[in-house]
Amino acid sequence: MVSQDFKRQLGGYGLTTAHIFYRRPDHPWLLQSYVWQEYDLCPAFPELQRFLSFWQTSLDGMLHSVTVAHSKLIKPAEISALDGEFRLH
Numbered sequence: 232m233v234s235q236d237f238k239r240q241l242g243g244y245g246l247t248t249a250h251i252f253y254r255r256p257d258h259p260w261l262l263q264s265y266v267w268q269e270y271d272l273c274p275a276f277p278e279l280q281r282f283l284s285f286w287q288t289s290l291d292g293m294l295h296s297v298t299v300a301h302s303k304l305i306k307p308a309e310i311s312a313l314d315g316e317f318r319l320h
Contacts, residue, residue, distance in 0.1 A: 245303035256291035
């Protein structure tokens, strides 16, 4: 049986990592960080948008900044041509 994550990757999803800085509710001058990682579609990032929407409506820590990195894990193989030929007898 194939995993759901693998099926999502075949559907164009890639691994997305977001480094989120937010203000502490009890000390707003203090920034804290949170790392979020999930398979998501670039460039719209619907999963990340859903998570950030949840954050803003349900959590007390006000968002300061979000840095996003994205990589497709399944991509065409890199093929390079070589000069030469090897024969096995």
